[in-house]
Amino acid sequence: MAPMTVAQMGAKIATGDRRALARAITLIESSRPDHRTQALDLLADVTGAGRQALRIGLSGTPGVGKSTFIESFGLMLTGQGLRVAVLAVDPSSARSGGSILGDKTRMERLSRDPLAFIRPSPSQTHLGGVARRTREAVSLCEAAGFDVILIETVGVGQSETLVAEMVDLFVLLMAPAGGDELQGVKRGIMEMADLILVNKADGDLRAAAMRTVADYAGALHLLRKRPYDPPKFPKALPVSAIEQAGMEAAWADMQALAQWRRDQGHFVRRRAEQARHWFETEVREGLLAQLTADPDLRAKMADLGAQVAEGRAAPTAAAAEVLSVLPKLS
Numbered sequence: 001m002a003p004m005t006v007a008q009m010g011a012k013i014a015t016g017d018r019r020a021l022a023r024a025i026t027l028i029e030s031s032r033p034d035h036r037t038q039a040l041d042l043l044a045d046v047t048g049a050g051r052q053a054l055r056i057g058l059s060g061t062p063g064v065g066k067s068t069f070i071e072s073f074g075l076m077l078t079g080q081g082l083r084v085a086v087l088a089v090d091p092s093s094a095r096s097g098g099s100i101l102g103d104k105t106r107m108e109r110l111s112r113d114p115l116a117f118i119r120p121s122p123s124q125t126h127l128g129g130v131a132r133r134t135r136e137a138v139s140l141c142e143a144a145g146f147d148v149i150l151i152e153t154v155g156v157g158q159s160e161t162l163v164a165e166m167v168d169l170f171v172l173l174m175a176p177a178g179g180d181e182l183q184g185v186k187r188g189i190m191e192m193a194d195l196i197l198v199n200k201a202d203g204d205l206r207a208a209a210m211r212t213v214a215d216y217a218g219a220l221h222l223l224r225k226r227p228y229d230p231p232k233f234p235k236a237l238p239v240s241a242i243e244q245a246g247m248e249a250a251w252a253d254m255q256a257l258a259q260w261r262r263d264q265g266h267f268v269r270r271r272a273e274q275a276r277h278w279f280e281t282e283v284r285e286g287l288l289a290q291l292t293a294d295p296d297l298r299a300k301m302a303d304l305g306a307q308v309a310e311g312r313a314a315p316t317a318a319a320a321e322v323l324s325v326l327p328k329l330s
């Protein structure tokens with residue numbers, strides 16, 4: 001690969017060049033210190049370009065139809081001339097090193113569409129690393145002029161919370177179920193959802209899907225009304241990713257919700273809160289990384305951790321002992 005300066009890369013990304021975007025994401029995924037420096041320069045370069053995409057989080061358990069839905073929904077959007085980026089936050093990649101999400105072979109037609117860009121989840125050692133890379137990739141995709149950014153994640157809890165903190169809308173994809181199965185959805189996840197799409201509303205599963213939609217609509221209705229929701233939201237809708245049915249209706253609701261939040265000022269406020277949250281997370285994690293980079297201190301933390309676990313030391317006092325190595329800033 002011919003070397004490209006950060007400025008050249010930034011300029012190419014601004015023209016919407018997908019290869020430059022892919023290379024830039026590879027750069028931000030690298031943990032090499034010199035790459036990190038370049039990545040930060042690049043991000044500074046593209047920040048504030050004023051381009052804004054609609055960021056949509058999409059979650060659901062394996063097998064519910066996420067990749068089929070993204071293919072179907074994405075093609076509907078590109079059919080309208082919109083540019084769509086698909087990113088993934090895959091908690092399993094942190095453990096296995098492999099990725100089950102955002103895999104191009106799972107979205108074959110969309111991956112060939114010139115208006116689409118698909119990037120699988122990176123294999124990182126921890127979810128925090130995947131989250132950082134995804135946030136940074138979102139900024140790059142916005143700079144590249146994408147209209148919609150879909151962030152796919154798998155429904156297991158922690159990764160959903162991370163994704164919810166980087167998107168404008170959160171969509172939960174569910175399968176048709178019996179009434180008793182509905183209980184299995186964690187309340188916290190329901191509370192995050194702006195839209196619940198019950199997939200596979202086709203063929204033999206259609207009747208069950210319609211009942212499930214009614215069950216979720218009832219459950220959502222019981223949740224406390226959120227200040228950033230217009231009437232009738234959060235909502236449950238039936239879709240069939242395979243038959244490409246319900247895609248327009250789902251998109252119309254997403255747009256209506258986003259527009260309402262823009263008009264009410266919630267959209268901008270939420271993004272500001274999210275940016276602040278990620279800034280504070282970076283400071284906290286950066287501090288911890290600096291502390292644990294020192295082998296002596298790392299050993300000391302392990303020792304104090306064991307003492308705390310055994311009840312021989314108090315957590316606050318042990319933490320104060322670790323933090324005492326920091327220079328006093330005032």
Ligand code: GDP
Binds near residue numbers: 241243
């Ligand atoms: P993911 O693991 O959530 O990404 O799920 P996939 O998109 O790989 O789909 C899992 C299975 O469900 C596949 O066999 C799909 O063909 C099937 N599937 C996905 N969407 C639909 C749908 O709308 N209707 C029906 N009947 N099956 C679907």
